[in-house]
Amino acid sequence: MSLLVRRSNLLVALGAAGNAGDTGAVANAWRHNADAITLDLTGNNFTRETVQAAITSAAKGGAEVFVRVNKASLQTDLDAAIGPGLCGIMLPCVESAAEVSQAGQLVAALEKQRRLAAGSLQFILGIESARGVWDIRPIIKASPRVTQAALDERALAADLGITPLPELDPFDYARGRLAVETTAAKVAAVGMAYPLSVQPRELPEAELHELATKAKNLGMKGVICHHASWVAPVNAAFTPTPELVEWNRRVRVAFAEGVAAGTAAVPLDGKMIDVPVDEWAIVVLAMAEACARRDAQKKVALRTA
C-alpha cells in the first residue's frame, strides 16, 4: 500500500531581495521538521538563482519542496522554480480544469528541457473560491500530477465577501465537498479546522494539536502550516499514536482468530470487530509505518545537513 505522508506543509514567503526577515524564514525553514515546505513566490521579486538556492536550502531537512507560483506570471514562475530538487508546484486559486491541464503542459515542457523525469513534478491545487469549490471534481481530475487539493478558507471567505462568526462555521459544505470529491479521486484533501482555518495564527501547541486532530477527523490528510510552530502539533495529530497502533495490532489478531474459528464478528474489550474495523486497522497500521519511514528519512537528512 502506498500512502502519501505529507502531514505538514510549511508555507514560507520567498522574500524580496534584501528583505532580511523573509530571507531568514526561508533560510531556516528546513529546521522545523516539516514533511513539505512550500516557497511562496506570490507578489515577490526573485531570480531563478534565488529560487533554486531556496529550494536547495529548504530540502536540507528532508522536506519535499514545492513552489507556489503566481497565476499572472505562471510561465516565468515555473521557469524559475523547475529544476532538480523540486517536488512540485502549488497552483493558487484554481478555478478550472483547463488551467490545471495547461499548467501541466508547461511543466512537462520544462521537465523535458531540464532532463527531469517526465511527469515527476506534482501539483498541489489551491481551492480558494466558490468557483473552485463548485468545480472541484473536474479540477482535481485534470492532471495525473495532482496529489493534493488544499482548501484556503481565508481566501474563500474573502471571495464570498464575509466576515465569519467564530461560533458559526460557514464551510461545512465546502469542506465536506472537498473531502468526498478528493477521496473519490484518490487525491488528498488538505485543510485546517474552523475557525483557525479562516484566521491562521500562532496558538498554544495543545490547541493547535486539537484543531489539527479535528481537521484530520473531518477528512483532511494534511495542513498548510502558516507558522513554523504549527508543524510539530500537525505532524503529531496526523501520526497514529502508539496506543492506536497497539490497539489496531490487537484488532488484526483478534479478527484473524475469529475468522479462523468461523466468525467474522469478534468482541474485543467491549467493542465489536468486523470487516470494516479490520480494514481500517490495516490503514492505520500502514499509515503508522509510512509515517515512521518518513520520519526516519528526515532524521537521516537532518544528520547530514
Next chain:
Amino acid sequence: MNNNLQRSWLIVPASSADAVAKAAKSGADVVVLDLVELVRDAQKPAAREQCRAAMDAVRACGAQVFAQIDPQHHEADLRASVWPGLDGIVVSRAESPARIMAIDKVLTALETERGMPAGAIGMVLALETARGNQDAYEVASASRRVRALTLGRADLVMDLRPEPSGEIHQMPYLMERLVIIARALNVTPLGAWWRAPDRGLLATAENTLQAAKRGRAVGFKGALCLRADQVEPLNKIYA
C-alpha cells in the same frame, strides 16, 4: 432612498391593497407582490387584476417592485405583473431549467409588447424543492436574467424539521451550498439563518436581527421577509 439596495425584500399578497400600502411605506428596499403563497386559489384572478395598481402604489413610495409568480401558471402570472416599472420577478419553487427558459421567453415577448427595454426584468429564483436544489446550478444558469437565488420556504416545502435542536435540519447544508453556487455564478444569495420557531410569521424584529447576523456571516447579502417590522433589522445588518 437609494434605489439600488436590495437588503430587505418584503413579501405581501398582491390581492390585499391594505397590505400593499403598508409594505410600500415600510422602508423595504424591495416589495414582492405575491401571486402564489399568500393568495388563495379563489382570489388569484382578483390578485392578478390588482397587480398593476399595487405596483404603482409601491413605486410611488420609492421601493423596487418584484412579483412572485408560480411556474405552474407562469403565463397568467407574468401577463398580470409585467408592466413598465416592474423590476423583476421571483420564481417560486424554481426547479426546471426548461421552465426558466420558457419564463425568460414570455418575459422577452412581454417586454416588446409593452414597450419595456429588452432584458429589463430580472429574476430571483426560490429553490424550495429537492429537485430545484439538486439542479441549482443548471436552473440558475438557464437565463441571463437571474440576479439572485434564495431558498424561500424550502424548509416547509421539503418538510425539514427543527426538532429537537431548533436548527432546521439540512438547512445549513442547503444554505452553504446555495452561497457557493450563487458566488460561482456571480449572482446574489438571499436568505437568513433562521432557527425554529423564529421564522415566517413568527419572526420578530429581534430574532430577525440575529438570523440576519448569522446569514450575513455565511454569505447572504439580503433576505426575504413577511412582516414589516423585519425590514429595519434586515436593512441594518445587510447594509
